[in-house]
Amino acid sequence: MEKFVQLTSTIVPLPNQDVDTDQIIPARFLKSTSRQGFGKNLFCDWRFDSKGKEKKDFVLNDSAYRGNILVAGKNFGCGSSREHAAWALYDYGFRAVVSSYFADIFKGNALNNGLLPVQVSEEFLTDIFSKVDRNPKIVLAIDLESQIISIQETGLSEYFEINPYKKTCLLNGYDDIDYLISKKKKIEQFEKTHIEF
Amino acid sequence: MGKTLFEKVWNNHVVEAIEGGQEILYIDRHFIHEVTSPQAFDGIRNRKIDLFRKNKIVATADHNVPTENQHLPIKDILSKFQVDTLEKNCKEFGIDLYGLGHPYQGIVHVIGPELGITKPGMTIVCGDSHTSTHGAFGAIAFGIGTSQVEQVMATQCLLLQRPKTMRITIDGELEKGVFSKDIILHIISKIGTAAGTGYFVEYAGSVIRALSMEARMTICNMSIEMGARGGMIAPDETTFEYIKGRKFAPAGHELDKALKYWGSLFSDEDAVFDKEYFFHAEDIEPMITYGTNPGMGISITSSIPGYEEVENPLAFKRSLEYMALNAGEKLIGKRINHVFIGSCTNSRIEDLRIVANYVRGKKKAPHTRVMIVPGSKQVENQAREEGIHQILEDAGFELREPGCSACLGMNEDKIPKGEYCVSTSNRNFEGRQGPGARTMLVSPLTAAAVAIKGEIVDVREYLKEKAII
Numbered sequence: 001m002e003k004f005v006q007l008t009s010t011i012v013p014l015p016n017q018d019v020d021t022d023q024i025i026p027a028r029f030l031k032s033t034s035r036q037g038f039g040k041n042l043f044c045d046w047r048f049d050s051k052g053k054e055k056k057d058f059v060l061n062d063s064a065y066r067g068n069i070l071v072a073g074k075n076f077g078c079g080s081s082r083e084h085a086a087w088a089l090y091d092y093g094f095r096a097v098v099s100s101y102f103a104d105i106f107k108g109n110a111l112n113n114g115l116l117p118v119q120v121s122e123e124f125l126t127d128i129f130s131k132v133d134r135n136p137k138i139v140l141a142i143d144l145e146s147q148i149i150s151i152q153e154t155g156l157s158e159y160f161e162i163n164p165y166k167k168t169c170l171l172n173g174y175d176d177i178d179y180l181i182s183k184k185k186k187i188e189q190f191e192k193t194h195i196e197f
Numbered sequence: 198m199g200k201t202l203f204e205k206v207w208n209n210h211v212v213e214a215i216e217g218g219q220e221i222l223y224i225d226r227h228f229i230h231e232v233t234s235p236q237a238f239d240g241i242r243n244r245k246i247d248l249f250r251k252n253k254i255v256a257t258a259d260h261n262v263p264t265e266n267q268h269l270p271i272k273d274i275l276s277k278f279q280v281d282t283l284e285k286n287c288k289e290f291g292i293d294l295y296g297l298g299h300p301y302q303g304i305v306h307v308i309g310p311e312l313g314i315t316k317p318g319m320t321i322v323c324g325d326s327h328t329s330t331h332g333a334f335g336a337i338a339f340g341i342g343t344s345q346v347e348q349v350m351a352t353q354c355l356l357l358q359r360p361k362t363m364r365i366t367i368d369g370e371l372e373k374g375v376f377s378k379d380i381i382l383h384i385i386s387k388i389g390t391a392a393g394t395g396y397f398v399e400y401a402g403s404v405i406r407a408l409s410m411e412a413r414m415t416i417c418n419m420s421i422e423m424g425a426r427g428g429m430i431a432p433d434e435t436t437f438e439y440i441k442g443r444k445f446a447p448a449g450h451e452l453d454k455a456l457k458y459w460g461s462l463f464s465d466e467d468a469v470f471d472k473e474y475f476f477h478a479e480d481i482e483p484m485i486t487y488g489t490n491p492g493m494g495i496s497i498t499s500s501i502p503g504y505e506e507v508e509n510p511l512a513f514k515r516s517l518e519y520m521a522l523n524a525g526e527k528l529i530g531k532r533i534n535h536v537f538i539g540s541c542t543n544s545r546i547e548d549l550r551i552v553a554n555y556v557r558g559k560k561k562a563p564h565t566r567v568m569i570v571p572g573s574k575q576v577e578n579q580a581r582e583e584g585i586h587q588i589l590e591d592a593g594f595e596l597r598e599p600g601c602s603a604c605l606g607m608n609e610d611k612i613p614k615g616e617y618c619v620s621t622s623n624r625n626f627e628g629r630q631g632p633g634a635r636t637m638l639v640s641p642l643t644a645a646a647v648a649i650k651g652e653i654v655d656v657r658e659y660l661k662e663k664a665i666i
Contacts, residue, residue: 017512018390018490022626027607031261031275033235033282035343045628050614073512075391078424078490079626080605081326082233083342104360104394104426105326109342163358164217176344180352181246183213183221187354190212196225197316197447197455 002114003173007095008141008152010067013132014059019072020079021106025088027080038084039091064136071098071128071140076117077106086110096142098149100125111166112176118142118149124158127151144171199465201362202431203397206337206462210320212354219356225319227253227349228305229292231283232260232607233324237347238286248290250353255314256287256294259304260325261607264570264597267297276608301444303573303599306330306541310414311575313443317432317459322349327541327623329420332429333413334436335462337397339427360426361395361471364464366402369478374657376551377412378543378621378640380404380476381419382484386494388474393425396472399464400430404478410439411547418542419623422491431463483656485528486625486638488516493625497643497655500527519627520635521615528637528653532564535618536648537630538594538641539570540604543621546579548641553585555645555656561593562651568610569594570602594648606631619647 029041046058054061070089076099077085086109089097096116110117120128131138131151139152144167150157162170169176180187200208212221229237234256241248248254261276271277280297287294295301301308306327309315317335322328324346331338345355367380398420405413413430420428430436437456440446447455464470482496493516495501503524507513517524538544538552549571561567569589571577577599580586589596603610604622606629612618614633621644622629625636639647646656 016515017509020490020624020626022605022624022629026628026632027260027605030232030607031273031279033279034239035236045632050632075394075424078390079326079421079624081324081340081342083236083324083344086342101391101394103391103424105340105342105421109344112342112344163219165215165219165356168217176356177240177244177348177351180221180348180354180356183354184249184352187212187221187223187249187352190223194210194223195458197318197451197458 001173001175004095004114004116004144004170006141006143007068008139009069010137011069011071011128011132011140012059012065012067013129014070014072015129017073018075018078021077021082021085022079024077024085025082030082030084035087036091038088039093042088042092068093068095069098069140069142070094071125071132074099074101076102078103081105083109083113086113086115090115098125098128098140111170114170114173116142116144116170118160120149120158120160127156199468201464201468201470202335202399202429202462203337203362206318206320206335207359209318218358220359221354222320222357223354224322224349225253226255226314226321228309228321228323228328229254229256229346230260230305230323230325231258231279233343234346235279235282235286236343237350238290240347241350244351246351248350251291253353254292254350255309256283256292257302257305257308258283258296259599260601260605262297262600263608264600264602264610267598273609300574303575304541304544304601306418307545307572307576310334310410311443311573313440313446316440316446316455317436317462322355326421327418329425329427330414330418330541332417332420332427333410335429335432335459337427337429340421360397363393363396363398363425363472363474364470365398365400365474365476367400367404367476367478368402369404371404371478371481372657374483374642374660375481376640376642377408377415379481379484381416382486382491382494382638383481384476385419385423385492386484388423390422390490390492391424393420393423396425398425398428400428405430406433409547410435411545414545415542419491422623432459483640483643485643485653487520487522487528488513489519489625489627491623491625491638494638497653498529500525529655531617531653533617533619533647533652534565535612535616536565536567536644537603537612537618537620537622538644539568539572539602540622541572541601542623543641544570544572544576546576548621549576549580549585550583551641552645553588555642556592556594556649557588559592559649561648565648565651567594567648568597568603570597571599573599603630605629606634619644619653
């Protein structure tokens, strides 16, 4: 997994609430057996019409908005557990998603792929949306070490929570799996007394 | 202080608590399917390691399989490659596979319980969010991403933050024509799609106690639709009776030992939950969704809310535009061209019996296409034995072979753009059943009634005429 330490970028605003993983990557694109290549179908049905033509009114097709940070409405990533949603966002070029609320499974999947979910307050989120409305080129800075996200234009910043273990993983590019494999002896010991009925 | 059911089962599986609040949780059973496992197998191969406990993994092909002519090679090249890859991986690593053509094949959350693999007190995971279904047996069961599938393959464990606990109690007596699907749709419509985020739910109360195992599974299945990772129900006589005699269920002395342990799995009277909700059965009517998430549900005779009644008018407007519906509109009488009966929520034998009992001697509306997809090969065969197949065929329903089918529109079973589909599945997201498809979630009985009338109906009207169920 790639390390995540700091990120400074313009943003792509998607104020919709309850963006589910079927929108992020529709099921018909889950037929691949690899982790790569999902970015081209990210938000497919919002991005393209049935003939494959770009829909002008969708933010990813608006050249005014570019960047590695997606800023989305409340309850981002709800629905299906498909990790393909995190892969698609990452493959498209996003390295962080900012929202006031994330669905559990998506949040875990994102963290396992070096895509940082930054949970901010409702006020801070509203502030970002209103700022970007006036100036599409506003820049967000995310510092994982200090757990601070700030809007560069105004200097407004907020502290965000992250599990300390997951933070260490991201800062160093570690996977959970390496950690778990290092605990194998302990797991085998547990199995000796664990009864499964 | 006493312990909740969740805490009892969770504590029994903690290998180690590590710094920062994470815990290493041991997983008793791991279900895998063709869509979310191939990348995990690749990961295992890349690390040059073997599966840690292959006998704890069970595989089936369900999400991406055709639901007709399953005896023939899969036509779609990508789907075929994915299903073949599962087969190849299971062979290479020595995993039991109930693939196409196997008498146990079916939707992963249907076959686990029906084979007696799912048992009380277990921890169960699968790369599918509806793994919460298995919680109906008093198991901790939840969906995971593919990286976690790989973790379980490599170590039989997951690194997790312990969720908070929530109890939802439903007391009273259900009205005729109201089913477990209506209960869960009612709950989600009241508390919303994110109320459960960070929680594990226990369903309790007299209504839950009176439900069959299959009805309980429907409720636990949709826990994820309120954001909860999982939902569970304390095992009781209903649970034990359901398990006894199934293929992989314990028997004899083993069963006696198991029963003793299973009997201890309930929330202690003085256990404290982080959050509690209470509902009355009398307030629950047959439900239907009108919007683009499962929380946008109403009782079937009500009107869609007005703009002044909703929390987020902008999101509400967007949903209604997608669904081509209006605020304040009633759904009764709306013409419906597509009905889908199936999915891990409602494709078990009881669901098919409910549908068949209603449909017997009737014909579907001429303009309505009705797809009915059994949850497993065993359900399909049972339906045949009971004559359900004949009843449904006579009614003009399309009986298909087991799979996830039009619930998620991965295979060719899709609803055309702009069409309404009254569906017994679990998600009414935009495009879920095919690009532009408009899904309305209901119970199997309501779906059956809609299929016959060809429009949205309150099934209670018809139950009055004849005592059907």
